[in-house]
Amino acid sequence: MPEPGAEATRPSKNAIELRNVGKSFGAGANAFFALKDVSANIGENEFFTLLGPSGCGKTTLLRCIAGFEEPTRGEILLYDQDIASLPPYRRPVNTVFQSYALFPHMTVGENVGFGLQMLNRPRDEIASTVNEMLRLVQMEELRDRRTSEISGGQQQRVALARALAPKPKVLLLDEPLSALDLKLRKEMQVELKRLQTETGITFIFVTHDQEEALTMSDRVAVMNKGDILQIGSPREIYNQPKHRFVADFIGDINFLDAIVTECGVTCQAEIVDVGMVEFLREGEIAVGQHITLAIRPERITLSAQARHPCRIENIVYHGTDTIYHLRLPNDDRMLARSQNSEGHAPAWQTGDDIGWAAAPDALAVIADNPS
Amino acid sequence: MTAAEPVILPGRGGLFGTLSDVLWRNPRLTLLLMLAPPLLWLGIIYLGSLFALLAQSFFSIDEFSGLIRYEWTLKTYAELLRPSNLDIIVRTVTMAAAVTLASAVVAFPIAYYAARYARGKWKAFFYLGAMLPLWSSYLVKIYAWKLILAKEGILTWIFAKLHLTPVLEAWLSIPVIGGNSLSVSYTGTFIVFVYVWLPYMILPTQAALERVPDSMLEASSDLGGSPAQTFRHVLLPLALPGIIAGSIFTFSLTLGDYIIPQIIGSSRLFIGQAVYAHQGTAGNIPLAAAFTVVPIVIMGLYLWMAKRQGAFDAL
Numbered sequence: 111m112p113e114p115g116a117e118a119t120r121p122s123k124n125a126i127e128l129r130n131v132g133k134s135f136g137a138g139a140n141a142f143f144a145l146k147d148v149s150a151n152i153g154e155n156e157f158f159t160l161l162g163p164s165g166c167g168k169t170t171l172l173r174c175i176a177g178f179e180e181p182t183r184g185e186i187l188l189y190d191q192d193i194a195s196l197p198p199y200r201r202p203v204n205t206v207f208q209s210y211a212l213f214p215h216m217t218v219g220e221n222v223g224f225g226l227q228m229l230n231r232p233r234d235e236i237a238s239t240v241n242e243m244l245r246l247v248q249m250e251e252l253r254d255r256r257t258s259e260i261s262g263g264q265q266q267r268v269a270l271a272r273a274l275a276p277k278p279k280v281l282l283l284d285e286p287l288s289a290l291d292l293k294l295r296k297e298m299q300v301e302l303k304r305l306q307t308e309t310g311i312t313f314i315f316v317t318h319d320q321e322e323a324l325t326m327s328d329r330v331a332v333m334n335k336g337d338i339l340q341i342g343s344p345r346e347i348y349n350q351p352k353h354r355f356v357a358d359f360i361g362d363i364n365f366l367d368a369i370v371t372e373c374g375v376t377c378q379a380e381i382v383d384v385g386m387v388e389f390l391r392e393g394e395i396a397v398g399q400h401i402t403l404a405i406r407p408e409r410i411t412l413s414a415q416a417r418h419p420c421r422i423e424n425i426v427y428h429g430t431d432t433i434y435h436l437r438l439p440n441d442d443r444m445l446a447r448s449q450n451s452e453g454h455a456p457a458w459q460t461g462d463d464i465g466w467a468a469a470p471d472a473l474a475v476i477a478d479n480p481s
Numbered sequence: 482m483t484a485a486e487p488v489i490l491p492g493r494g495g496l497f498g499t500l501s502d503v504l505w506r507n508p509r510l511t512l513l514l515m516l517a518p519p520l521l522w523l524g525i526i527y528l529g530s531l532f533a534l535l536a537q538s539f540f541s542i543d544e545f546s547g548l549i550r551y552e553w554t555l556k557t558y559a560e561l562l563r564p565s566n567l568d569i570i571v572r573t574v575t576m577a578a579a580v581t582l583a584s585a586v587v588a589f590p591i592a593y594y595a596a597r598y599a600r601g602k603w604k605a606f607f608y609l610g611a612m613l614p615l616w617s618s619y620l621v622k623i624y625a626w627k628l629i630l631a632k633e634g635i636l637t638w639i640f641a642k643l644h645l646t647p648v649l650e651a652w653l654s655i656p657v658i659g660g661n662s663l664s665v666s667y668t669g670t671f672i673v674f675v676y677v678w679l680p681y682m683i684l685p686t687q688a689a690l691e692r693v694p695d696s697m698l699e700a701s702s703d704l705g706g707s708p709a710q711t712f713r714h715v716l717l718p719l720a721l722p723g724i725i726a727g728s729i730f731t732f733s734l735t736l737g738d739y740i741i742p743q744i745i746g747s748s749r750l751f752i753g754q755a756v757y758a759h760q761g762t763a764g765n766i767p768l769a770a771a772f773t774v775v776p777i778v779i780m781g782l783y784l785w786m787a788k789r790q791g792a793f794d795a796l
Binding site: 207273 | 694696697699700701702703704706707710714715718
């Protein structure tokens with residue numbers, strides 16, 4: 111279902127505009143295209159996430175925005191000015207590195223004040239900003255410690271404070287939470303979101319963790335093989351994947367091959383040996399067309415009376431919910447997820463023949479582009 | 482399982498088997514056994530001779546008989562402060578400082594290239610190039626330099642071909658550092674010292690630079706540091722332990738060397754030559770010993786100052 115107003119919440123002003131950015135390493139036949147043709151607009155105050163598997167180009171894109179790499183072609187506009195070939199120290203853009211990259215020969219406070227020191231700000235301004243930043247990340251009492259004397263989570267906060275201290279126009283975060291354990295990571299996710307709201311700085315966040323992307327972002331760009339495949343709010347990305355890769359990369363999903371038999375306001379399609387399903391029309395769809403429909407496991411309703419038959423092959427208990435591995439009459443497999451409510455005992459057992467159904471808005475049409 | 486079947490694996494047997502069991506159970510004993518021979522060597526032979534030398538410096542020589550008087554006195558040290566001896570010390574320390582500084586400046590770009598850019602065969606080439614001079618005889622290298630720097634040598638010829646002879650002559654006419662030709666001037670001594678000790682500066686500097694992650698330099702430029710600021714505030718402080726380690730070599734080796742200044746340079750003495758002369762022909766062991774104490778004291782002071790300046794903070 112298209113999110114009403116999802117686009118409308120986007121600020122009108124663009125902090126970053128990427129126009130046909132490409133980056134290749136090496137030359138000739140050995141050239142590797144890390145970024146092919148990337149275009150995107152990132153709004154002011156937005157929490158924008160680049161999501162993709164390793165090697166998809168998300169870090170290269172971030173490094174192009176930071177200035178560590180120069181794009182082979184295209185433009186990177188920061189508030190309408192092209193910065194693509196500026197050195198990093200002339201860009202009001204700061205980075206939180208995956209490895210934190212804190213300076214080992216300086217104290218926590220000196221690390222945080224480094225950016226302002228480089229900009230030759232007066233001493234008292236540096237001191238007050240350092241205190242302010244350390245207060246922001248709740249690290250005031252560790253100001254005079256060495257960076258080697260603090261824990262990983264604390265280093266993470268110092269790295270954040272250091273990057274925020276010069277008050278950048280855009281903050282880049284390169285998988286900053288990947289080195290933290292699960293509990294700390296969850297804490298920092300909330301913390302990052304709070305910092306972004308409090309400082310009003312545009313965040314560009316790189317991650318391969320789909321859950322992180324969904325929980326924190328205003329918008330997500332899903333990348334693969336040097337291209338952005340889809341940009342949208344977390345809801346859009348999750349519920350209306352336009353791309354088989356996007357659907358597959360984020361969470362569990364079932365793909366159903368079908369042939370369109372009728373198309374009005376809603377459309378009908380036939381899944382061979384399974385039956386007719388109904389879905390919402392989206393884009394150009396012609397009768398007789400072969401399409402792929404995608405459905406999330408939790409959008410499938412199971413019941414003994416439902417119209418499409420299936421057999422339970424396995425039941426996996428997950429605490430909050432139960433996953434049913436189903437086999438369809440056409441021999442395809444399908445996953446269904448149902449939430450475990452209190453005192454709810456599984457109604458079926460492995461081997462039971464039951465039925466499944468899906469609401470029309472649960473089925474997303476995937477552009478057929480196997481990748 | 483039958484009762485007869487043993488559960489514990491059999492011992493290895495023999496004296497060594499028993500010994501293995503004992504050593505495995507007592508790691509401290511193993512450590513003691515491993516360290517005892519080198520510690521004995523260091524303690525008795527090395528430190529012993531050093532203290533013997535130190536003790537000698539507190540004796541004095543009888544000016545009439547030339548015999549050593551075995552009485553505790555600071556007379557020899559007072560002799561060190563005589564203008565002629567003080568000259569030797571100042572000359573040597575100045576040379577050592579200049580050589581160290583020049584080595585650091587020359588070594589840094591080479592080490593930087595090797596640590597940050599050289600890969601594969603270029604890295605191998607770097608190690609070979611840096612260490613090759615250490616493999617040939619020290620004397621051969623110095624005589625080779627004597628030929629290069631001589632008045633009839635290749636350097637004079639190159640200067641002539643480039644029509645730069647006046648530059649060379651102007652340089653040689655500068656008092657103190659000049660002379661008749663490069664091979665008999667302090668400039669020549671300096672050049673050869675820098676050449677001979679350079680590998681000792683390159684290798685530790687390269688090792689230190691290798692440990693500086695790229696992200697550290699990126700973080701600095703990301704936070705607004707220009708290349709000069711990044712060098713001053715990040716790269717240099719992080720490389721400093723390596724440069725200090727290298728300078729310990731170049732400084733102390735120059736302080737103690739007595740061959741290079743004897744073959745290349747003016748006839749004025751360096752500490753090493755003074756020690757050599759006093760303990761040999763002059764037979765003035767106490768003064769030779771006192772001279773030897775000077776580099777030890779200077780190195781001690783140098784390291785203390787380096788530590789106070791925070792040179793080892795990044796370690």
